[in-house]
Amino acid sequence: xxxxxxxxxxxxxxxxxxxxxxxxxxxxxxxxxxxxxxxxxxxxxxxxxxxxxxxxxxxxxxxxxxxxxxxxxxxxxxxxxxxxxxxxxxxxxxxxxxxxxxxxxxxxxxxxxxxxxxxxxxxxxxxxxxxxxxxxxxxxxxxxxxxxxxxxxxxxxxxxxxxxxxxxxxxxxxxxxxxxxxxxxxxxxxxxxxxxxxxxxxxxxxxxxxxxxxxxxxxxxxx
Amino acid sequence: xxxxxxxxxxxxxxxxxxxxxxxxxxxxxxxxxxxxxxxxxxxxxxxxxxxxxxxxxxxxxxxxxxxxxxxxxxxxxxxxxxxxxxxxxxxxxxxxxxxxxxxxxxxxxxxxxxxxxxxxxxxxxxxxxxxxxxxxxxxxxxxxxxxxxxxxxxxxxxxxxxxxxxxxxxxxxxxxxxxxxxxxxxxxxxxxxxxxxxxxxxxxxxxxxxxxxxxxxxxxxxxxxxxxxxxxxxxxxxxxxxxxxxxxxxxxxxxxxxxxxxxxxxxxxxxxxxxxxxxxxxxxxxxxxxxxxxxxxxxxxxxxxxxxxxxxxxxxxxxxxxxxxxxxxxxxxxxxxxxxxxxxxxxxxxxxxxxxxxxxxxxxxxxxxxxxxxxxxxxxxxxxxxxxxxxxxxxxxxxxxxxxxxxxxxxxxxxxxxxxxx
Numbered sequence: 001x002x003x004x005x006x007x008x009x010x011x012x013x014x015x016x017x018x019x020x021x022x023x024x025x026x027x028x029x030x031x032x033x034x035x036x037x038x039x040x041x042x043x044x045x046x047x048x049x050x051x052x053x054x055x056x057x058x059x060x061x062x063x064x065x066x067x068x069x070x071x072x073x074x075x076x077x078x079x080x081x082x083x084x085x086x087x088x089x090x091x092x093x094x095x096x097x098x099x100x101x102x103x104x105x106x107x108x109x110x111x112x113x114x115x116x117x118x119x120x121x122x123x124x125x126x127x128x129x130x131x132x133x134x135x136x137x138x139x140x141x142x143x144x145x146x147x148x149x150x151x152x153x154x155x156x157x158x159x160x161x162x163x164x165x166x167x168x169x170x171x172x173x174x175x176x177x178x179x180x181x182x183x184x185x186x187x188x189x190x191x192x193x194x195x196x197x198x199x200x201x202x203x204x205x206x207x208x209x210x211x212x213x214x215x216x217x218x219x220x221x222x223x
Numbered sequence: 224x225x226x227x228x229x230x231x232x233x234x235x236x237x238x239x240x241x242x243x244x245x246x247x248x249x250x251x252x253x254x255x256x257x258x259x260x261x262x263x264x265x266x267x268x269x270x271x272x273x274x275x276x277x278x279x280x281x282x283x284x285x286x287x288x289x290x291x292x293x294x295x296x297x298x299x300x301x302x303x304x305x306x307x308x309x310x311x312x313x314x315x316x317x318x319x320x321x322x323x324x325x326x327x328x329x330x331x332x333x334x335x336x337x338x339x340x341x342x343x344x345x346x347x348x349x350x351x352x353x354x355x356x357x358x359x360x361x362x363x364x365x366x367x368x369x370x371x372x373x374x375x376x377x378x379x380x381x382x383x384x385x386x387x388x389x390x391x392x393x394x395x396x397x398x399x400x401x402x403x404x405x406x407x408x409x410x411x412x413x414x415x416x417x418x419x420x421x422x423x424x425x426x427x428x429x430x431x432x433x434x435x436x437x438x439x440x441x442x443x444x445x446x447x448x449x450x451x452x453x454x455x456x457x458x459x460x461x462x463x464x465x466x467x468x469x470x471x472x473x474x475x476x477x478x479x480x481x482x483x484x485x486x487x488x489x490x491x492x493x494x495x496x497x498x499x500x501x502x503x504x505x506x507x508x509x510x511x512x513x514x515x516x517x518x519x520x521x522x523x524x525x526x527x528x529x530x531x532x533x534x535x536x537x538x539x540x541x542x543x544x545x546x547x548x549x550x551x552x553x554x555x556x557x558x559x560x561x562x563x564x565x566x567x568x569x570x571x572x573x574x575x576x577x578x579x580x581x582x583x584x585x586x587x588x589x590x591x592x593x594x595x596x597x598x599x600x601x602x603x604x605x606x607x608x609x610x611x612x613x614x615x616x617x618x619x620x621x622x623x624x625x626x627x628x629x630x631x632x633x634x635x636x637x638x639x640x641x642x643x644x645x
Contacts, residue, residue: 082488083608090607094548101552109554118556125562133566137581140253141588183551187544191565196603198566199580203599206584210593 003131003152011127012043018164019046025168026050031175040121047116050171053178060103063180067096094184108179123163126194130156134198143209151205158197228555231546238543239560242567252422253585262425264475265380275305275358276379281348282310285366286318292366293326301375307357308333311348347452353445362438367483374478378438381473388443388470392436392478401486407605408484414583424474428526429466434458436480453629456501463509469518492612499616502534507624537610538617
């Protein structure tokens with residue numbers, strides 16, 4: 001609850017920092033970017049439009065073809081571990097289908113402004129819901145109050161710079177590569193990636209709790 | 224176009240709803256296991272007459288492991304006059320037949336059955352043994368398992384309760400430290416048995432008879448029509464049929480038995496795919512019967528339905544991911560369900576027993592496996608693999624249903640891990 005309250009008050013500040021860092025990073029790299037105002041819940045956001053590379057029809061077709069070849073190769077090549085092959089294939093399928101979609105429809109549903117807006121809104125929502133989600137995890141286990149607080153606090157604190165740097169990186173990648181990468185970046189490296197640190201920090205803190213329980217063997221007497 | 228987008232939106236919310244239901248279910252199981260009163264099994268009863276028991280070991284080309292399982296069973300401390308072992312040599316083309324024959328010459332209570340014609344596979348083998356078994360209680364072990372000395376007695380004690388139709392012990396991989404895959408499977412197994420099965424037993428729901436390290440009453444199995452030779456998940460079949468007929472499944476968490484977990488990705492993929500195909504076939508067969516079962520309480524019916532759907536959920540997840548991708552292409556992705564979807568996907572990372580990360584963590588905590596807790600994040604690597612294999616199995620089951628085709632039994636390849644590898 002404490003972390004949730006802190007997040008509630010600091011989310012607007014962090015969202016602004018996220019927007020400004022990406023804007024600064026884009027301009028340093030020579031990407032033409034222009035911010036505009038947006039409001040999500042009670043948070044004022046500052047998404048931006050930025051120049052994005054646009055592929056011609058030949059590039060799109062070649063992209064789709066390369067992705068199809070990658071899927072084919074990693075479907076039959078047995079040497080790499082299966083999870084790695086599946087993950088590469090999933091990425092290739094997303095990029096390839098996005099390229100084909102743009103080829104037929106002319107453009108994706110998101111332009112640079114809408115994508116920027118989506119990234120900022122997702123980050124705000126993630127920061128606000130993450131403490132609640134982690135609290136549900138933590139409620140099951142014998143953490144002390146300070147372990148609980150640290151677990152939730154550190155995970156959220158880790159996610160904030162991750163989101164900020166990732167957003168700037170996405171803008172930089174899309175400005176150079178074009179929108180065919182957009183669904184892949186958002187769906188596989190977006191909010192999905194935010195949830196991974198939860199389990200990581202959870203496991204570290206749980207080892208601490210397990211050590212404490214080991215020292216007090218009496219708690220297992222009921223078993 | 225707008226209608227299609229609206230339908231896709233609704234579907235994404237349904238997927239998130241399904242995951243939320245399973246999250247609540249498993250959160251409840253974990254809470255029950257960590258914080259509530261535990262229900263003991265029957266192994267502490269000491270003044271009961273031990274009933275007669277037939278131990279069945281189906282074997283198909285098991286020359287690398289046959290001797291070890293038979294040696295382990297011979298070493299069991301169960302009274303010899305109430306004990307027989309039936310190794311079922313099921314169409315073997317290697318030295319299994321010779322090994323089994325040699326043991327039967329040396330020990331009078333080893334009475335092998337040789338199946339050289341007709342259907343192949345575990346359910347068919349069990350079906351052939353039912354009429355010839357000498358005793359009413361039948362325990363089943365796969366050939367790669369190593370039962371401990373007192374395991375037969377521990378499992379059999381459950382049958383002193385006249386309401387118990389089947390019992391199930393705990394499966395533990397003995398080659399957990401062999402490689403990354405076996406470590407991950409050990410964690411999955413741990414969550415599935417230490418928390419999931421025990422909680423269902425505590426809550427008087429439907430623990431699953433798992434087809435090995437377990438047993439059932441022969442007469443009940445015969446009354447229920449025996450085993451379908453074409454079933455790929457005869458364990459799920461029997462669990463559901465027992466529940467529908469009002470029988471209970473007992474779960475013995477302390478009755479541990481050691482198995483050889485698949486150490487190769489392709490082998491594990493085929494195993495998961497077969498389980499999923501068989502389980503989803505059971506879903507199609509028993510769903511409506513389970514929903515309307517009069518012998519069960521409403522909690523048991525809900526648990527039974529969720530149990531039947533377990534191997535369909537990864538397919539639902541994958542289609543949910545595809546729906547999100549389509550909405551992204553159309554510029555219509557909904558942020559709230561997507562964030563929820565992402566959290567759920569990561570916390571659910573072990574689809575073999577559908578154990579979320581917190582359930583596996585609780586199991587490792589209970590097992591005192593402190594170091595393994597640090598491996599929890601790596602379960603994410605398994606997520607895509609498990610989801611893919613289970614989804615492929617669900618598609619196979621759907622194909623079976625559409626084309627009316629019969630599945631063929633696919634044996635899990637074993638290499639016979641040396642005893643030192645633990």
